[in-house]
Amino acid sequence: MTEGSDTAAKNNPGSYVTGGQEFVRDTKYIDTRITADGRDGYPVEAGRYRLVAARACPWANRTLIVRRLLGLEDAISLGLCGPTHDADSWTFDLDPGGVDPVLGIPRIKDAYEKRIPGYPKGITVPAIVDIPSGAVVTNDFPQITIDFELEWTAFHRDGAPQLYPEHLRDEIDEVNRGVYTEVNNGVYRCGFAGSQDAYEKAYARLFTKLDELSARLSTRRYLVGDTITEADVRLFTTLARFDAVYHGHFKTNRSKLSEMPVLWAYARDLFQTPGFGDTTDFVQIKQHYYIVHTDVNPTGIVPVGPDLTNWLTPHHREELGGRPFGDGTPPPPPRPDEVVPAQNWVPTA
Incomplete structure (x- = not known):
């Protein structure tokens, strides 16, 4: 993170909490799709599109995982925004000069404006940009990963796993609905609640679902079937942030993830x-x-903890059976330019 991005976030902060109200997420996204047949005007084409994401964002983290599992790095390039943003836009402050080297823009908002001048809604990641026009194609994050799985098959790596197999799609969709409303978005309904009552209701719903998921995963290694699917990707990105952020910042503090044995081992x-x-x-x-949620954390102080070394401890989930990649294989190591810096990861010594 650059000093400039930190300053921008503090000088022009967004507003996330509405007093007296529960948090309601706006889910009306740009729903244009990139498909093999190009029916929306954007055909699957290697090198044409750029995925703009941010490692900080759980919704964007999904796309990073799926892109890597399927081996789409050569087909879909990656632009990464910094971890902080102001009320206006996510920005490319990790890049030299604060400009994305492919799109040539400092803010992802510029690509939204290219598609819809005066774009009236929130500027979100992930977003996929059509490089020739410089315009956002879609920011419909639930559909983006599904389309990576179903529409981009011509560019999947050898050994790519089946993350959305046809015979399990109905069950995956059903699980995903509950995980989204109660967990993925549930932590935000706790953190951005504008009243005590709204917070307590969201809190109860969140932990009711987490307890249900614990029961489900007590006898099976993965959420659906015996391999990793889209459902596991969607739950993981929330669990990965639970102790580091949600337990304290969003007040989801009945239990830490590390105090929920089944979910902790699964994660x-x-x-x-x-x-x-x-x-x-x-x-x-x-x-x-x-830093960004100044109406939740006015000081902008970032906590030093928690201890992260326990993420690398044995989990023993292999005793439940299952094959992570089914008939496929693990992906190769990340590309050198996409490796998470060691100092931002889990201490190994």
Whole structure:
């Protein structure tokens, strides 16, 4: 994170909490799709599109995991925004001069404006940009990963896993609905609650679902079937942020993840699987939440803890069976320019 991005976040902060109200997420995204047949005007084409993400964001982290598991790095380039942003836009402050080297812009908002001048909604990541036009194609994050899995198959690596197999899609969709409403978005309904009542209701719903998921995962290694699927990707990115951010910052403090034995072992199993932990940047995660959400954390102080070394401890989930990648294989190591800095990861010594 650069000093400039920190200053911008403090000088022009966004507003996330509405007094007296529960948090309601705006889920109306740009739903144009990139498909094999190009029916929306954007056909699958290697090198044409750039995924703009931020390691801090759980919704964007999903796309980083799926892109890596499927081996789409050569087909879809990656632009990474810094961990903090102001009320206006996510910015490319990690790049030299604060400008994305491919798109030539300092803010992802510029690509939104290219697509929809005067874009009236929030500037979000992940977003996929059409490089020739410089315009955002879509920011519909739930659909982006599904389309990576189903529409980009011509560019999947050899040994790519089936993350959304046809015979399990109905069950995956059902699990995902509950995980999204109660967990992925549930932590935000706690953290951005504008009243005690709204917070307590969100808190109860969150931990009710986490207890249900613990029961489900007590006898099975993965959420659906015996391999990693889209469902596991979606739950993981929230669990990875739970102790580092949500337990304190969002007041989801009945239990730490590390105090929920089944979910903690499940999360460590995934974290230690190529594609999951190696896309997780704990420093950026903490900087994002504690600096950006000034109406939740007015001081902007980023906590030093928690201890992260326990993410690498044995999980013993392999005793439940299952094959992480099914008939496929693990992805190769991350590209050198996409490796999470060692100092932002889990201390190994």
